[in-house]
Structures are given as C-alpha cells and as structure tokens.
Amino acid sequence: MRHLGIGWSRFVERHPVPVFTLPSVVAVALLMAFPVGYTLYMSVHSWYASSVTSPHFVGLENFRRAFVEDDRFRNALWLTVYFTALATALQLVLGVSLALVLNRPFRGKGLVRSIFLLPMVATPVAIALVWMMMYNPTLGVMNYLVGLVGLGPYRWVSNAAIVVPALAVVDTWEWTPLITLITLAGLATLPIEPYESALIDGASATQMFWRITLPLLRPTIMVALLFRAIDCLKTFDIIYVMTQGGPGFASETLNVYTFQVGLFYFHIGYASSLLVILFALVLGVSLLLIKVRRGAW
Amino acid sequence: MLSVSGRGRDRVNPWTYVLLVVLLIPFLFPLAWMFLSSLKTQVQNTAYPPVWVFAPTLGNYREVFQKNPFFTFTLNSLVVAMGSTGLALLLGLPGAYAIARFKRTGIALAILTARMAPGIGYLIPWFILFTKAKMIDTYTALILTHLIVALPLVLWVMIGFFEDVPGDLIEASRIDGCSHFAAFLRIALPLAKPGIVATGILAFIFSWNNFLFSLIIAGYKTRTLPIAVYSFLSYEEINWGGLTAAATVITLPVLLLALFVQKHIVRGLTLGAMKG
Numbered sequence: 215m216r217h218l219g220i221g222w223s224r225f226v227e228r229h230p231v232p233v234f235t236l237p238s239v240v241a242v243a244l245l246m247a248f249p250v251g252y253t254l255y256m257s258v259h260s261w262y263a264s265s266v267t268s269p270h271f272v273g274l275e276n277f278r279r280a281f282v283e284d285d286r287f288r289n290a291l292w293l294t295v296y297f298t299a300l301a302t303a304l305q306l307v308l309g310v311s312l313a314l315v316l317n318r319p320f321r322g323k324g325l326v327r328s329i330f331l332l333p334m335v336a337t338p339v340a341i342a343l344v345w346m347m348m349y350n351p352t353l354g355v356m357n358y359l360v361g362l363v364g365l366g367p368y369r370w371v372s373n374a375a376i377v378v379p380a381l382a383v384v385d386t387w388e389w390t391p392l393i394t395l396i397t398l399a400g401l402a403t404l405p406i407e408p409y410e411s412a413l414i415d416g417a418s419a420t421q422m423f424w425r426i427t428l429p430l431l432r433p434t435i436m437v438a439l440l441f442r443a444i445d446c447l448k449t450f451d452i453i454y455v456m457t458q459g460g461p462g463f464a465s466e467t468l469n470v471y472t473f474q475v476g477l478f479y480f481h482i483g484y485a486s487s488l489l490v491i492l493f494a495l496v497l498g499v500s501l502l503l504i505k506v507r508r509g510a511w
Numbered sequence: 512m513l514s515v516s517g518r519g520r521d522r523v524n525p526w527t528y529v530l531l532v533v534l535l536i537p538f539l540f541p542l543a544w545m546f547l548s549s550l551k552t553q554v555q556n557t558a559y560p561p562v563w564v565f566a567p568t569l570g571n572y573r574e575v576f577q578k579n580p581f582f583t584f585t586l587n588s589l590v591v592a593m594g595s596t597g598l599a600l601l602l603g604l605p606g607a608y609a610i611a612r613f614k615r616t617g618i619a620l621a622i623l624t625a626r627m628a629p630g631i632g633y634l635i636p637w638f639i640l641f642t643k644a645k646m647i648d649t650y651t652a653l654i655l656t657h658l659i660v661a662l663p664l665v666l667w668v669m670i671g672f673f674e675d676v677p678g679d680l681i682e683a684s685r686i687d688g689c690s691h692f693a694a695f696l697r698i699a700l701p702l703a704k705p706g707i708v709a710t711g712i713l714a715f716i717f718s719w720n721n722f723l724f725s726l727i728i729a730g731y732k733t734r735t736l737p738i739a740v741y742s743f744l745s746y747e748e749i750n751w752g753g754l755t756a757a758a759t760v761i762t763l764p765v766l767l768l769a770l771f772v773q774k775h776i777v778r779g780l781t782l783g784a785m786k787g
Contacts, residue, residue, distance in 0.1 A: 226691055226692055227690055230613065233605075233609075234605040234606060234608060234609030234691075235606040235610065237605060237606065238602050238603050238606030238666055241602045241662055242622055242662060245633070245659050245662070246625040246633060249635070250628065252639075263639060312534060315531075315534060319523055320523050320528065332538070332766055333538055333542070334780060335720075335765050335766065335768075336765065337719070337758070337761045338722060339722050339737040339740050340737075340740065340758035340759075341541065343755070344542070344545040344548075345541060346744075347544075347751050347754075353557055353558075353561075355561045358560050387538065395777050437781075438781075444627060448629045448630065450630065451723065473631055477631075477638065482635060485631075485635060492632075493632060497624075504620075
C-alpha cells in the first residue's frame, strides 16, 4: 500500500499536467463530448424520441429538408440573424457612447459600476417577467412612458411586426453595461502621448476621438462585440419566457425553434441537424473572435 | 480634454451629474419597477396610468410564501447551485492551475469551444440519457447539467487568477522539496483564494439563474426558483404583485452576491478574456 502511494506521487512528479488536468478533461469529455458526438450522429438520422423504432440513417436529408422545404426553419434563421444584428448594433453604439460619458471625471464611479452590474446578473426569468409586465399593451408602463412624448400605444411583444425589436431592447438593456465596462477598461489603458501631440498639432476633440481613441479601442470593442454576437445567436431565456417564439412564429429564433422540434415534438434527428447549423453559425463568429484576440485585426 | 483616463484633475462639471442620472435611470428602472410592483396591491398594479405614489404592502410576499412551497424551491436552487459550484471547483481548480503554470493553452481552447456551443445541444442528449436512466427530476441530473456551465467558467476564469500567482514562490517551494501537489495545495490555492471565492460566486450565480437546463431536467420534486416563477406565469398571468414579489425574492440574493465580486464580474462574463 505504501509502495503504491510512493509510486503514485512519483508519477505525479513526472507528469503533473496530465494528472492535474485529468479531472476536468474527463468531466468535459463526459459532459460535453458525449452530447456533441450524439448530436452529430443524430443529425444524419431520423428518430422521434416518442417512437419505439430505432433511429434510421437518412444521410443529409435533414439538412436538405431544412434549407429546401422548411419555411419555419428559414424564418428562424433569418430572425436569428436579424435579432443578433439589431441587438449587437444597439449595444455597441449605446455601450461605447456611455463609456465615453462615464470616462469623464466625476465622483461615485463605484456606484455607477454597481448599477451597471445589476441588469447583467439579474435572473433572466425575472427580467423577462418585468419586461412583459412593462410591455403589457393595455396596462403597461412602457405605453404610458412613450405616450408622454406622444408615441404609441404599441402592442410590443404581441405585435408580430415589432416583436423582434422589442426583444432586442430587452437584450440591449441587459447587456449594454458589459460593452460599457469593457470599453471603460480599454479607455483606462490608453496612452496619453498621442493626445498630447494631437493637441500640439491643433486637433479638435472630434478629430481626436475618430483618429486616436476609436482606432486604439478597436481590438477591445471587437472582442466585446463578438462575445455579444455569440450569445445573441443563442438567446433563449428572454425570448422563450416572453413570447415562446410568437406571436405565430414572429420571434421564433433558431434556438427556440430547435427547442420546440427537439423537446416538444421529440423529433431528435431533425433537431440535431438544426443544432449543427446553429453551432456552425456560432463557430463562425467564434473563429473571428479567436482571430481578433490574436491581434490579426 | 486631456482627461483620457478619467483620472485627471479637471474640475467636475455639475452638468455631468445631471447627465449621469438621465443615462442611468433606464438601467435601474425595470428592477425598481419590479420592486415597486411587488409592494402594490392588485388594484394599484392594474391602474392606468400607473400609480407612482402608494402605501406599500407586504401582502404579495406573504402570499407567495404561503400559497406555494417557495422554501422548497429555494432549497432546490441552493442544493443545485452549491452542488454544481463545489463540484466545478473540485474538478476545475487543479486543471486551471496546471494550464496556467505549464502554459497548456491548447487544452484551454478546447474547453472554450464547449462554452460556445448552444445549451440545447447538451440538453437534448442528456435529456434522452436521463430519461432512460430514470434520473429526470433528481438533484444529480440537475447538478451534472449545471456543471456544463460551471466547469468551463471555473477553468477559464481561474487560469487568469493562477497566472497572477508569482511563479517565484512556486519555484521556491519546489526547491524546498514541495511536490507539485503540495505546491498547488499549500502555495497556489491560498494565494489565489480571492479569485476562488469570486469564481465560486460567479458559478453560483450562473446556476441560480439557469433556466434552460432546469426547465427540462427538473420535475416537481426538484423544481428550482426560475422554473417556479415561470410556471406561476402560465396560470397567474395577471397577478403582477405576486409575480414581481417572487421575481424580487429570486433576484435579490444574486444582486447582493454580485456586489461582492463586482471587480471580477466582467472577467467571469467574458470567460477571463477581459479584465474590465
């Protein structure tokens, strides 16, 4: 027994990396590699979890069906891109502008920072619930507030025409602070010299912003933006709680549609192929992210 | 204009504060509205135009706890969040240490991919497996699925914290005859303790807030708070007082915890890519 103990500690001394990383690598492999393998396998099969027959191989039929026959899929794909583009654009513009304002000297920066954390960490189901209440077409406070400036009333998330922007507003409320905090951190590390020479050369504040601040901040902002894009593509909680993809299919993004196909209709094969498509989309953005982090941009 | 870093000695413009209040109100408003609504009666909540000044009541909170097994839901959330956080730390800390100390970024990148995949991709296979194993509606199944979020988080965020531990100290302990394991246990872990606490709190928050996995894996016995609130929503759609009281009860612990780790929140949300 003692001998075994010594042999073990000698093994750890010789191979620290495999031994230390073993628990997490095994856990990741079990928890994550199994589902990925299973999804890939199922994506080329047809199988309902509710049926007694076993999966049968259909090749790329699921993918053909999605792109060629399934209007609901194409709608979902478009909505995913639309929601992601709208939400990230809003967050980028608002987040960076806010950071520039907050970068001025004032007291109480800590307090502002604390306030900004709240939307990001609050439980998404609670957030969705409050926004549903605020968006209520007849009693909601949002119609009252926009009414004060002579707009509305709107039916917000119950109107198919504006449900996606209305949801993008919620996501923007939740995540603009992240862009702001990241940009603020970036601003704090900017060198002072370029500004000094620009001042000597008589540059205006606007020129300095566009020619110095923005180019220097670009890598930081790009990483923040891509992180948001990745998560927007996968947004689930807010959409599912507030609209369940409705009215009709007007806010059914790919993630929500896949959820319905897999866990409501139990069509596991088809849901798996939709997942492969969604993951390909996310992976595309992730690869951009890795490229940016390596400073290739 | 030279206050690029915001640390200049420029005099504070009083208008800045007016601007700040205007800009910050939208970020506070929904949470404030949630809290205010939870203190209103049903009549006040369905008044239009909305009531701004009113005599607060705690009736909604009393009702939430009396009408529903809310303590059970809270306990379920606690068990799952603490279970998955504890397990993620136990499995992830040695890994993060080794990746940071021996610079194995390849392993780290592989784990990052796991974070990028959509949650449903993990959920469907696990749902099928847990159904076959009759493990739906068990703590074990919930903790394992929440671990999918917690483990990559612990690994990635802790790599950053372990990188901050001075290598010299580890070297010195090695020269003094410490084994790799002893160096990890006696030097690295204590030095990284603030980071471990922050990471643990973050993992806890993520699990506490989790909706998707719990929606499918939790049943009646193990129902967590977000699912409980979601199920109130389906058949109590217009009882805004009760709903917002429940929402406040869920959100408050998370908001308080977040204030403790505010320096590290951005790091956690971007998986250590940004220090913010």
